[in-house]
Amino acid sequence: MQNDTTRSLVSLAIILHLFCVFVGLFGNQSISTLQQRVQMVLTPYCRLLNLDPQFTAGFHLTHAMQFEDDHQFAVQLPGEPEAMVLPAGAIGPDLESLGFRRQRWRTLTQRTGLLAADGDDQAVAEVARALGETLFPQLDTRRFQFQIRRFQPPDLLGTAEVPEVFEESYETIYRADVLLDSAGKVRVHKQVEAAEAAQVRETTRETGR
Amino acid sequence: MGRLQNYWQGLQQHAGFAWNEFWFTPSSVRDLSILRIAVGVLALVWQLSFTADLQSWFGPQGWLDSGVVIEWNREQVTRTFSGRLSFLWAQQPAVLWAAHFAVTAVLLSFTCGLFTRATSVLSFLALLGYVHRAPFLGGAAEPVLTMLVGYLCVAPCGRYFSLDARRLRASLATANRLPLPSVSATIARRLIQVHLVMFYLVMFTTKLAGATWWNGEALWWLSVQPLVPSPDPSFLRSQPVILNFLTYVILISEFGVVMLSGNRWFRPLALGASTFSWCILAGLAGTWPLSATMLVANLVFWNAPTGEPSGTK
Numbered sequence: 314m315q316n317d318t319t320r321s322l323v324s325l326a327i328i329l330h331l332f333c334v335f336v337g338l339f340g341n342q343s344i345s346t347l348q349q350r351v352q353m354v355l356t357p358y359c360r361l362l363n364l365d366p367q368f369t370a371g372f373h374l375t376h377a378m379q380f381e382d383d384h385q386f387a388v389q390l391p392g393e394p395e396a397m398v399l400p401a402g403a404i405g406p407d408l409e410s411l412g413f414r415r416q417r418w419r420t421l422t423q424r425t426g427l428l429a430a431d432g433d434d435q436a437v438a439e440v441a442r443a444l445g446e447t448l449f450p451q452l453d454t455r456r457f458q459f460q461i462r463r464f465q466p467p468d469l470l471g472t473a474e475v476p477e478v479f480e481e482s483y484e485t486i487y488r489a490d491v492l493l494d495s496a497g498k499v500r501v502h503k504q505v506e507a508a509e510a511a512q513v514r515e516t517t518r519e520t521g522r
Numbered sequence: 523m524g525r526l527q528n529y530w531q532g533l534q535q536h537a538g539f540a541w542n543e544f545w546f547t548p549s550s551v552r553d554l555s556i557l558r559i560a561v562g563v564l565a566l567v568w569q570l571s572f573t574a575d576l577q578s579w580f581g582p583q584g585w586l587d588s589g590v591v592i593e594w595n596r597e598q599v600t601r602t603f604s605g606r607l608s609f610l611w612a613q614q615p616a617v618l619w620a621a622h623f624a625v626t627a628v629l630l631s632f633t634c635g636l637f638t639r640a641t642s643v644l645s646f647l648a649l650l651g652y653v654h655r656a657p658f659l660g661g662a663a664e665p666v667l668t669m670l671v672g673y674l675c676v677a678p679c680g681r682y683f684s685l686d687a688r689r690l691r692a693s694l695a696t697a698n699r700l701p702l703p704s705v706s707a708t709i710a711r712r713l714i715q716v717h718l719v720m721f722y723l724v725m726f727t728t729k730l731a732g733a734t735w736w737n738g739e740a741l742w743w744l745s746v747q748p749l750v751p752s753p754d755p756s757f758l759r760s761q762p763v764i765l766n767f768l769t770y771v772i773l774i775s776e777f778g779v780v781m782l783s784g785n786r787w788f789r790p791l792a793l794g795a796s797t798f799s800w801c802i803l804a805g806l807a808g809t810w811p812l813s814a815t816m817l818v819a820n821l822v823f824w825n826a827p828t829g830e831p832s833g834t835k
Protein backbone atom coordinates (compact mmCIF):
# COMPACT_ATOMS: atom_id res chain seq x y z
CA MET A 314 0.00 0.00 0.00
CA GLN A 315 2.46 2.60 -1.24
CA ASN A 316 -0.13 5.15 -2.32
CA ASP A 317 -0.33 7.86 0.35
CA THR A 318 -3.96 8.70 -0.40
CA THR A 319 -5.04 5.07 -0.03
CA ARG A 320 -3.06 4.77 3.16
CA SER A 321 -4.68 7.93 4.56
CA LEU A 322 -8.16 6.70 3.69
CA VAL A 323 -7.51 3.31 5.26
CA SER A 324 -6.10 5.02 8.36
CA LEU A 325 -9.22 7.15 8.64
CA ALA A 326 -11.45 4.08 8.29
CA ILE A 327 -9.45 2.25 10.99
CA ILE A 328 -9.72 5.18 13.40
CA LEU A 329 -13.49 5.56 12.85
CA HIS A 330 -14.06 1.83 13.17
CA LEU A 331 -12.04 1.52 16.39
CA PHE A 332 -13.90 4.52 17.80
CA CYS A 333 -17.17 2.67 17.13
CA VAL A 334 -15.74 -0.46 18.80
CA PHE A 335 -14.79 1.58 21.85
CA VAL A 336 -18.19 3.27 22.12
CA GLY A 337 -20.01 -0.02 21.52
CA LEU A 338 -18.06 -1.93 24.14
CA PHE A 339 -17.81 0.68 26.85
CA GLY A 340 -21.27 2.19 26.27
CA ASN A 341 -22.91 -0.67 28.12
CA GLN A 342 -21.50 0.26 31.51
CA SER A 343 -22.31 3.42 33.44
CA ILE A 344 -23.00 5.82 30.62
CA SER A 345 -22.69 9.60 30.34
CA THR A 346 -25.05 11.83 28.38
CA LEU A 347 -22.30 12.44 25.81
CA GLN A 348 -21.73 8.69 25.42
CA GLN A 349 -25.46 8.16 25.10
CA ARG A 350 -25.74 10.68 22.27
CA VAL A 351 -22.70 9.34 20.41
CA GLN A 352 -23.98 5.80 20.86
CA MET A 353 -27.38 6.70 19.39
CA VAL A 354 -25.68 7.89 16.21
CA LEU A 355 -23.41 4.87 15.94
CA THR A 356 -25.94 2.23 16.97
CA PRO A 357 -26.95 0.96 13.49
CA TYR A 358 -23.31 0.38 12.49
CA CYS A 359 -22.33 -1.10 15.87
CA ARG A 360 -25.34 -3.43 16.09
CA LEU A 361 -25.09 -4.52 12.46
CA LEU A 362 -21.51 -5.75 12.97
CA ASN A 363 -22.23 -6.96 16.53
CA LEU A 364 -19.75 -4.46 17.95
CA ASP A 365 -22.29 -3.49 20.60
CA PRO A 366 -22.96 -6.49 22.84
CA GLN A 367 -26.21 -4.84 23.91
CA PHE A 368 -27.62 -7.76 25.87
CA THR A 369 -24.26 -9.08 26.98
CA ALA A 370 -23.94 -8.16 30.59
CA GLY A 371 -21.71 -11.16 31.06
CA PHE A 372 -18.15 -9.92 30.58
CA HIS A 373 -17.67 -9.66 34.33
CA LEU A 374 -18.93 -13.26 34.74
CA THR A 375 -20.42 -12.60 38.17
CA HIS A 376 -21.01 -9.97 40.80
CA ALA A 377 -22.92 -12.46 42.97
CA MET A 378 -26.23 -10.81 42.12
CA GLN A 379 -29.38 -12.90 42.37
CA PHE A 380 -30.19 -12.55 38.68
CA GLU A 381 -26.82 -14.11 37.83
CA ASP A 382 -27.70 -17.36 39.57
CA ASP A 383 -28.92 -20.23 37.43
CA HIS A 384 -32.61 -20.11 36.52
CA GLN A 385 -34.92 -22.63 34.94
CA PHE A 386 -38.33 -22.62 33.26
CA ALA A 387 -40.89 -25.11 34.56
CA VAL A 388 -44.23 -26.12 33.10
CA GLN A 389 -46.64 -27.51 35.69
CA LEU A 390 -49.48 -29.45 34.09
CA PRO A 391 -52.76 -29.86 36.03
CA GLY A 392 -52.80 -33.10 38.02
CA GLU A 393 -49.13 -33.85 37.41
CA PRO A 394 -47.00 -34.17 40.57
CA GLU A 395 -43.76 -33.07 38.90
CA ALA A 396 -43.21 -30.00 36.76
CA MET A 397 -41.60 -30.33 33.34
CA VAL A 398 -38.29 -28.48 33.33
CA LEU A 399 -37.06 -26.73 30.18
CA PRO A 400 -35.02 -27.52 28.25
CA ALA A 401 -36.06 -31.12 28.85
CA GLY A 402 -33.11 -33.44 29.22
CA ALA A 403 -30.47 -30.81 28.59
CA ILE A 404 -30.20 -29.21 31.99
CA GLY A 405 -28.06 -31.71 33.87
CA PRO A 406 -24.28 -31.62 34.04
CA ASP A 407 -23.78 -33.85 30.99
CA LEU A 408 -21.68 -33.46 27.86
CA GLU A 409 -24.18 -30.99 26.41
CA SER A 410 -23.60 -28.76 29.39
CA LEU A 411 -20.07 -28.08 28.14
CA GLY A 412 -21.35 -26.42 25.03
CA PHE A 413 -22.78 -23.27 23.60
CA ARG A 414 -26.34 -24.62 23.74
CA ARG A 415 -26.41 -24.91 27.49
CA GLN A 416 -24.91 -21.43 27.78
CA ARG A 417 -27.67 -20.11 25.52
CA TRP A 418 -30.45 -21.65 27.62
CA ARG A 419 -28.77 -20.38 30.74
CA THR A 420 -28.62 -16.85 29.34
CA LEU A 421 -32.25 -16.97 28.20
CA THR A 422 -33.58 -18.18 31.56
CA GLN A 423 -31.42 -15.72 33.51
CA ARG A 424 -32.58 -12.76 31.44
CA THR A 425 -36.22 -13.80 31.64
CA GLY A 426 -35.77 -14.13 35.40
CA LEU A 427 -34.26 -10.66 35.54
CA LEU A 428 -37.24 -9.22 33.63
CA ALA A 429 -39.62 -10.99 36.02
CA ALA A 430 -37.74 -9.67 39.04
CA ASP A 431 -37.82 -6.16 37.56
CA GLY A 432 -41.58 -6.41 37.13
CA ASP A 433 -41.50 -6.28 33.32
CA ASP A 434 -44.59 -8.47 33.12
CA GLN A 435 -45.26 -7.84 29.46
CA ALA A 436 -41.90 -9.17 28.28
CA VAL A 437 -42.18 -12.27 30.48
CA ALA A 438 -45.80 -12.83 29.46
CA GLU A 439 -44.67 -12.84 25.80
CA VAL A 440 -42.31 -15.72 26.60
CA ALA A 441 -45.11 -17.60 28.41
CA ARG A 442 -47.52 -16.90 25.53
CA ALA A 443 -45.06 -18.09 22.87
CA LEU A 444 -44.27 -21.19 24.93
CA GLY A 445 -48.01 -21.88 25.22
CA GLU A 446 -48.48 -21.58 21.44
CA THR A 447 -45.71 -24.12 20.97
CA LEU A 448 -46.77 -26.54 23.69
CA PHE A 449 -50.59 -26.59 23.46
CA PRO A 450 -50.70 -28.47 20.12
CA GLN A 451 -48.58 -31.18 21.82
CA LEU A 452 -50.57 -31.31 25.08
CA ASP A 453 -53.95 -32.74 26.08
CA THR A 454 -54.75 -29.80 28.30
CA ARG A 455 -55.91 -26.23 27.71
CA ARG A 456 -54.09 -24.88 30.72
CA PHE A 457 -50.71 -25.08 32.46
CA GLN A 458 -48.71 -23.06 34.93
CA PHE A 459 -45.52 -21.42 33.71
CA GLN A 460 -42.86 -20.90 36.38
CA ILE A 461 -39.47 -19.25 36.51
CA ARG A 462 -37.26 -20.69 39.25
CA ARG A 463 -34.07 -19.22 40.63
CA PHE A 464 -31.29 -21.17 42.31
CA GLN A 465 -30.29 -20.04 45.80
CA PRO A 466 -26.59 -20.74 46.32
CA PRO A 467 -24.99 -21.03 49.78
CA ASP A 468 -22.39 -18.46 50.89
CA LEU A 469 -18.72 -19.35 50.68
CA LEU A 470 -18.06 -18.51 54.33
CA GLY A 471 -21.58 -19.04 55.67
CA THR A 472 -22.77 -21.77 58.01
CA ALA A 473 -25.50 -23.17 55.77
CA GLU A 474 -24.81 -26.64 54.41
CA VAL A 475 -24.10 -27.07 50.75
CA PRO A 476 -27.21 -28.95 49.58
CA GLU A 477 -26.60 -32.34 48.07
CA VAL A 478 -29.59 -32.09 45.78
CA PHE A 479 -29.45 -28.76 44.00
CA GLU A 480 -33.00 -29.04 42.62
CA GLU A 481 -34.34 -28.44 46.15
CA SER A 482 -32.64 -25.07 46.34
CA TYR A 483 -34.75 -23.40 43.67
CA GLU A 484 -37.12 -20.60 44.55
CA THR A 485 -40.07 -19.86 42.27
CA ILE A 486 -39.94 -16.15 41.40
CA TYR A 487 -42.69 -16.01 38.78
CA ARG A 488 -45.90 -17.95 38.22
CA ALA A 489 -48.46 -17.48 35.49
CA ASP A 490 -51.44 -19.48 34.31
CA VAL A 491 -51.25 -20.02 30.58
CA LEU A 492 -54.67 -20.72 29.07
CA LEU A 493 -55.95 -21.66 25.64
CA ASP A 494 -59.32 -19.92 25.27
CA SER A 495 -62.27 -21.07 23.20
CA ALA A 496 -61.17 -18.88 20.28
CA GLY A 497 -57.81 -20.69 20.21
CA LYS A 498 -55.95 -17.69 21.61
CA VAL A 499 -53.32 -18.13 24.31
CA ARG A 500 -53.82 -15.97 27.40
CA VAL A 501 -51.40 -15.40 30.24
CA HIS A 502 -52.58 -14.54 33.76
CA LYS A 503 -49.79 -13.73 36.16
CA GLN A 504 -50.25 -15.02 39.70
CA VAL A 505 -49.47 -12.55 42.45
CA GLU A 506 -49.10 -12.86 46.20
CA ALA A 507 -52.21 -12.04 48.24
CA ALA A 508 -50.57 -8.88 49.55
CA GLU A 509 -49.85 -7.67 46.01
CA ALA A 510 -53.40 -8.21 44.73
CA ALA A 511 -55.80 -5.27 44.57
CA GLN A 512 -57.58 -4.98 47.91
CA VAL A 513 -61.38 -4.84 47.83
CA ARG A 514 -63.71 -3.67 50.54
CA GLU A 515 -65.51 -6.36 52.56
CA THR A 516 -69.20 -6.36 51.52
CA THR A 517 -72.29 -8.13 52.72
CA ARG A 518 -75.21 -9.08 50.52
CA GLU A 519 -77.75 -7.75 53.01
CA THR A 520 -76.58 -4.17 53.13
CA GLY A 521 -74.83 -3.96 49.85
CA ARG A 522 -71.92 -2.29 51.62
CA MET B 523 7.58 29.55 19.62
CA GLY B 524 10.12 27.92 17.36
CA ARG B 525 10.77 25.16 19.88
CA LEU B 526 7.04 24.45 20.17
CA GLN B 527 6.80 24.27 16.39
CA ASN B 528 9.75 21.89 16.27
CA TYR B 529 8.14 19.78 18.98
CA TRP B 530 4.87 19.45 17.04
CA GLN B 531 6.68 18.65 13.81
CA GLY B 532 8.75 16.01 15.57
CA LEU B 533 5.68 14.55 17.24
CA GLN B 534 3.80 14.36 13.95
CA GLN B 535 6.73 12.64 12.25
CA HIS B 536 7.18 10.18 15.08
CA ALA B 537 3.46 9.39 15.39
CA GLY B 538 3.08 9.05 11.63
CA PHE B 539 6.07 6.73 11.37
CA ALA B 540 4.91 4.58 14.31
CA TRP B 541 1.36 4.44 12.93
CA ASN B 542 2.53 3.36 9.48
CA GLU B 543 4.90 0.78 10.92
CA PHE B 544 2.17 -0.63 13.17
CA TRP B 545 -0.58 -0.87 10.56
CA PHE B 546 1.10 -1.01 7.16
CA THR B 547 4.26 -3.14 7.45
CA PRO B 548 3.67 -6.15 5.18
CA SER B 549 3.65 -9.45 7.09
CA SER B 550 3.12 -13.16 6.70
CA VAL B 551 -0.34 -14.66 6.44
CA ARG B 552 0.79 -18.02 7.79
CA ASP B 553 -0.31 -17.40 11.41
CA LEU B 554 -3.63 -15.95 10.26
CA SER B 555 -4.17 -19.09 8.18
CA ILE B 556 -3.74 -21.18 11.33
CA LEU B 557 -6.11 -18.82 13.13
CA ARG B 558 -8.63 -19.27 10.30
CA ILE B 559 -8.74 -23.02 10.94
CA ALA B 560 -9.19 -22.60 14.71
CA VAL B 561 -11.85 -19.88 14.29
CA GLY B 562 -13.61 -21.93 11.60
CA VAL B 563 -13.85 -25.00 13.85
CA LEU B 564 -15.15 -22.86 16.70
CA ALA B 565 -17.73 -21.17 14.45
CA LEU B 566 -18.87 -24.58 13.18
CA VAL B 567 -19.37 -25.89 16.73
CA TRP B 568 -21.23 -22.69 17.64
CA GLN B 569 -23.51 -22.84 14.60
CA LEU B 570 -24.21 -26.58 14.90
CA SER B 571 -25.17 -26.07 18.55
CA PHE B 572 -28.35 -24.37 17.24
CA THR B 573 -29.45 -27.57 15.50
CA ALA B 574 -31.31 -29.09 18.48
CA ASP B 575 -33.37 -25.95 19.11
CA LEU B 576 -33.62 -24.62 15.54
CA GLN B 577 -37.27 -25.50 14.88
CA SER B 578 -38.53 -25.09 18.46
CA TRP B 579 -37.04 -21.61 18.63
CA PHE B 580 -36.98 -20.20 15.11
CA GLY B 581 -39.46 -22.39 13.19
CA PRO B 582 -43.01 -21.36 12.22
CA GLN B 583 -44.28 -22.81 15.55
CA GLY B 584 -41.14 -21.74 17.42
CA TRP B 585 -41.52 -19.86 20.65
CA LEU B 586 -38.89 -17.18 20.03
CA ASP B 587 -41.32 -15.60 17.59
CA SER B 588 -41.63 -12.00 16.48
CA GLY B 589 -43.78 -11.16 19.54
CA VAL B 590 -41.03 -12.14 21.95
CA VAL B 591 -38.23 -10.52 19.95
CA ILE B 592 -40.13 -7.23 19.49
CA GLU B 593 -41.09 -7.11 23.16
CA TRP B 594 -37.47 -7.74 24.19
CA ASN B 595 -36.19 -5.10 21.75
CA ARG B 596 -38.74 -2.39 22.50
CA GLU B 597 -36.16 0.39 22.31
CA GLN B 598 -34.93 -0.74 18.89
CA VAL B 599 -38.21 -0.93 17.02
CA THR B 600 -38.69 2.80 17.38
CA ARG B 601 -35.68 3.34 15.09
CA THR B 602 -35.76 3.47 11.32
CA PHE B 603 -33.01 0.87 11.16
CA SER B 604 -32.27 -1.17 14.26
CA GLY B 605 -29.09 -2.76 12.89
CA ARG B 606 -30.54 -6.26 13.28
CA LEU B 607 -30.81 -8.32 10.09
CA SER B 608 -31.41 -12.05 9.91
CA PHE B 609 -32.39 -14.69 7.37
CA LEU B 610 -33.83 -17.01 10.05
CA TRP B 611 -37.29 -15.46 10.39
CA ALA B 612 -40.41 -17.66 10.47
CA GLN B 613 -39.91 -19.82 7.44
CA GLN B 614 -41.12 -23.25 6.48
CA PRO B 615 -39.24 -25.96 8.39
CA ALA B 616 -37.64 -27.31 5.21
CA VAL B 617 -36.38 -23.85 4.21
CA LEU B 618 -35.04 -23.27 7.70
CA TRP B 619 -33.19 -26.59 7.68
CA ALA B 620 -31.81 -25.84 4.21
CA ALA B 621 -30.56 -22.41 5.32
CA HIS B 622 -29.04 -23.89 8.47
CA PHE B 623 -27.09 -26.60 6.70
CA ALA B 624 -26.09 -24.26 3.88
CA VAL B 625 -24.42 -22.14 6.55
CA THR B 626 -22.72 -25.28 7.87
CA ALA B 627 -21.35 -25.92 4.38
CA VAL B 628 -20.10 -22.33 4.10
CA LEU B 629 -18.36 -22.52 7.49
CA LEU B 630 -16.82 -25.86 6.56
CA SER B 631 -15.48 -24.37 3.32
CA PHE B 632 -14.09 -21.40 5.23
CA THR B 633 -12.36 -23.74 7.71
CA CYS B 634 -10.86 -25.84 4.93
CA GLY B 635 -9.88 -22.73 2.99
CA LEU B 636 -12.04 -23.32 -0.08
CA PHE B 637 -12.78 -20.07 -1.98
CA THR B 638 -11.68 -18.40 1.22
CA ARG B 639 -12.24 -14.81 0.12
CA ALA B 640 -15.90 -15.47 -0.61
CA THR B 641 -16.59 -17.97 2.17
CA SER B 642 -15.02 -15.75 4.84
CA VAL B 643 -17.46 -12.93 3.98
CA LEU B 644 -20.40 -15.36 3.74
CA SER B 645 -19.42 -16.92 7.09
CA PHE B 646 -19.38 -13.51 8.72
CA LEU B 647 -22.81 -12.60 7.33
CA ALA B 648 -24.21 -15.99 8.33
CA LEU B 649 -22.97 -15.71 11.93
CA LEU B 650 -24.47 -12.23 12.17
CA GLY B 651 -27.77 -13.67 10.93
CA TYR B 652 -27.90 -16.04 13.90
CA VAL B 653 -26.83 -13.34 16.36
CA HIS B 654 -29.43 -10.85 15.11
CA ARG B 655 -32.27 -13.39 15.08
CA ALA B 656 -32.38 -13.45 18.89
CA PRO B 657 -29.68 -11.19 20.33
CA PHE B 658 -30.78 -11.87 23.91
CA LEU B 659 -29.52 -15.46 23.58
CA GLY B 660 -25.95 -14.34 23.12
CA GLY B 661 -23.31 -14.40 25.81
CA ALA B 662 -19.85 -12.91 26.00
CA ALA B 663 -18.44 -15.37 23.45
CA GLU B 664 -20.52 -14.24 20.47
CA PRO B 665 -19.07 -10.72 20.05
CA VAL B 666 -15.54 -12.20 20.15
CA LEU B 667 -16.38 -14.90 17.62
CA THR B 668 -18.01 -12.53 15.11
CA MET B 669 -15.10 -10.12 15.57
CA LEU B 670 -12.58 -12.86 14.65
CA VAL B 671 -14.46 -14.00 11.55
CA GLY B 672 -15.12 -10.39 10.50
CA TYR B 673 -11.48 -9.34 10.56
CA LEU B 674 -10.32 -12.53 8.84
CA CYS B 675 -12.38 -11.34 5.83
CA VAL B 676 -9.82 -8.54 5.43
CA ALA B 677 -6.77 -10.82 5.17
CA PRO B 678 -5.91 -13.39 2.49
CA CYS B 679 -6.08 -16.06 5.21
CA GLY B 680 -6.60 -18.88 2.73
CA ARG B 681 -3.04 -18.62 1.44
CA TYR B 682 -1.70 -21.43 3.65
CA PHE B 683 -3.09 -24.72 4.96
CA SER B 684 -6.05 -24.53 2.62
CA LEU B 685 -7.57 -26.09 -0.44
CA ASP B 686 -7.07 -22.75 -2.18
CA ALA B 687 -3.33 -23.03 -1.52
CA ARG B 688 -3.20 -26.47 -3.14
CA ARG B 689 -4.88 -25.09 -6.24
CA LEU B 690 -2.56 -22.10 -6.36
CA ARG B 691 0.63 -24.00 -5.63
CA ALA B 692 1.03 -25.16 -9.22
CA SER B 693 0.70 -21.69 -10.68
CA LEU B 694 3.10 -20.24 -8.08
CA ALA B 695 5.65 -22.94 -8.87
CA THR B 696 5.49 -22.22 -12.56
CA ALA B 697 5.91 -18.52 -11.92
CA ASN B 698 8.84 -19.32 -9.57
CA ARG B 699 7.51 -17.01 -6.86
CA LEU B 700 6.95 -17.34 -3.13
CA PRO B 701 3.80 -15.90 -1.51
CA LEU B 702 4.52 -12.27 -0.69
CA PRO B 703 3.97 -10.68 2.71
CA SER B 704 0.73 -8.79 2.82
CA VAL B 705 -0.33 -5.40 4.17
CA SER B 706 -3.94 -6.56 4.54
CA ALA B 707 -2.69 -9.40 6.78
CA THR B 708 -1.06 -6.83 9.04
CA ILE B 709 -4.23 -4.71 9.14
CA ALA B 710 -6.39 -7.73 9.98
CA ARG B 711 -3.97 -8.97 12.66
CA ARG B 712 -3.68 -5.53 14.25
CA LEU B 713 -7.45 -5.02 14.23
CA ILE B 714 -7.94 -8.35 15.99
CA GLN B 715 -5.22 -7.54 18.52
CA VAL B 716 -6.53 -4.06 19.34
CA HIS B 717 -10.15 -5.22 19.51
CA LEU B 718 -9.18 -8.18 21.68
CA VAL B 719 -7.29 -5.97 24.10
CA MET B 720 -10.44 -3.82 24.35
CA PHE B 721 -12.44 -6.94 25.23
CA TYR B 722 -9.93 -7.77 27.96
CA LEU B 723 -10.13 -4.19 29.21
CA VAL B 724 -13.94 -4.38 29.43
CA MET B 725 -13.70 -7.74 31.21
CA PHE B 726 -11.20 -6.34 33.70
CA THR B 727 -12.94 -3.02 34.40
CA THR B 728 -16.43 -4.53 34.73
CA LYS B 729 -15.09 -7.08 37.21
CA LEU B 730 -13.64 -4.30 39.34
CA ALA B 731 -17.14 -2.81 39.67
CA GLY B 732 -18.22 -5.68 41.91
CA ALA B 733 -17.16 -6.66 45.42
CA THR B 734 -16.81 -10.36 44.63
CA TRP B 735 -13.67 -9.83 42.53
CA TRP B 736 -12.11 -7.73 45.31
CA ASN B 737 -12.90 -10.13 48.15
CA GLY B 738 -11.87 -13.14 46.09
CA GLU B 739 -15.24 -14.93 46.17
CA ALA B 740 -16.15 -14.63 42.48
CA LEU B 741 -14.95 -18.10 41.55
CA TRP B 742 -17.09 -19.59 44.33
CA TRP B 743 -20.27 -17.94 43.05
CA LEU B 744 -19.50 -19.17 39.55
CA SER B 745 -18.62 -22.73 40.52
CA VAL B 746 -21.50 -23.34 42.93
CA GLN B 747 -24.19 -22.98 40.25
CA PRO B 748 -26.01 -26.28 39.66
CA LEU B 749 -25.66 -26.25 35.89
CA VAL B 750 -21.88 -26.06 36.12
CA PRO B 751 -20.07 -29.39 35.85
CA SER B 752 -17.51 -28.45 38.49
CA PRO B 753 -15.88 -30.29 41.41
CA ASP B 754 -17.78 -31.02 44.62
CA PRO B 755 -18.89 -27.64 46.09
CA SER B 756 -18.28 -28.92 49.64
CA PHE B 757 -14.64 -29.61 48.78
CA LEU B 758 -14.24 -26.18 47.15
CA ARG B 759 -15.81 -24.55 50.19
CA SER B 760 -13.19 -26.11 52.44
CA GLN B 761 -10.48 -24.36 50.37
CA PRO B 762 -11.45 -20.67 50.50
CA VAL B 763 -7.84 -19.48 50.27
CA ILE B 764 -7.26 -21.37 47.03
CA LEU B 765 -10.52 -20.01 45.61
CA ASN B 766 -9.47 -16.47 46.59
CA PHE B 767 -6.04 -16.96 45.00
CA LEU B 768 -7.46 -18.28 41.73
CA THR B 769 -9.96 -15.41 41.58
CA TYR B 770 -7.09 -12.91 41.80
CA VAL B 771 -5.07 -14.85 39.21
CA ILE B 772 -7.97 -14.48 36.74
CA LEU B 773 -8.22 -10.77 37.42
CA ILE B 774 -4.48 -10.15 37.16
CA SER B 775 -4.15 -12.23 33.99
CA GLU B 776 -6.72 -10.03 32.23
CA PHE B 777 -4.88 -6.90 33.30
CA GLY B 778 -1.66 -8.59 32.14
CA VAL B 779 -2.96 -9.10 28.60
CA VAL B 780 -4.07 -5.45 28.44
CA MET B 781 -0.72 -4.12 29.65
CA LEU B 782 1.85 -6.61 28.42
CA SER B 783 0.61 -8.19 25.20
CA GLY B 784 2.37 -5.46 23.19
CA ASN B 785 5.79 -6.28 24.61
CA ARG B 786 7.66 -9.16 22.97
CA TRP B 787 9.38 -10.21 26.23
CA PHE B 788 6.38 -10.12 28.52
CA ARG B 789 3.82 -11.34 25.97
CA PRO B 790 4.50 -15.07 26.53
CA LEU B 791 4.09 -14.59 30.29
CA ALA B 792 0.82 -12.66 29.87
CA LEU B 793 -0.55 -15.23 27.42
CA GLY B 794 0.58 -18.13 29.62
CA ALA B 795 -1.25 -16.64 32.60
CA SER B 796 -4.28 -15.94 30.41
CA THR B 797 -4.34 -19.54 29.14
CA PHE B 798 -4.11 -20.82 32.72
CA SER B 799 -6.94 -18.58 33.92
CA TRP B 800 -9.27 -19.51 31.03
CA CYS B 801 -8.64 -23.19 31.78
CA ILE B 802 -9.41 -22.58 35.47
CA LEU B 803 -12.63 -20.77 34.55
CA ALA B 804 -13.65 -23.57 32.20
CA GLY B 805 -12.91 -26.28 34.75
CA LEU B 806 -14.34 -24.66 37.86
CA ALA B 807 -16.98 -22.30 36.50
CA GLY B 808 -18.08 -24.13 33.35
CA THR B 809 -17.39 -21.20 31.03
CA TRP B 810 -16.27 -23.55 28.26
CA PRO B 811 -17.71 -21.55 25.34
CA LEU B 812 -16.12 -18.28 26.41
CA SER B 813 -12.86 -19.95 27.44
CA ALA B 814 -12.51 -21.77 24.12
CA THR B 815 -13.30 -18.57 22.19
CA MET B 816 -10.77 -16.50 24.13
CA LEU B 817 -8.05 -19.16 23.85
CA VAL B 818 -8.57 -19.23 20.09
CA ALA B 819 -8.53 -15.42 19.97
CA ASN B 820 -5.27 -15.37 21.95
CA LEU B 821 -3.61 -17.21 19.04
CA VAL B 822 -3.43 -13.87 17.24
CA PHE B 823 -0.59 -12.86 19.56
CA TRP B 824 1.53 -15.91 18.79
CA ASN B 825 3.94 -15.54 15.88
CA ALA B 826 4.07 -18.57 13.65
CA PRO B 827 7.68 -19.51 12.85
CA THR B 828 8.14 -18.70 9.19
CA GLY B 829 10.76 -17.44 6.82
CA GLU B 830 8.65 -14.40 6.04
CA PRO B 831 8.67 -11.25 8.15
CA SER B 832 6.06 -11.26 10.88
CA GLY B 833 3.67 -8.43 11.61
CA THR B 834 4.16 -8.42 15.39
CA LYS B 835 7.22 -7.27 17.24
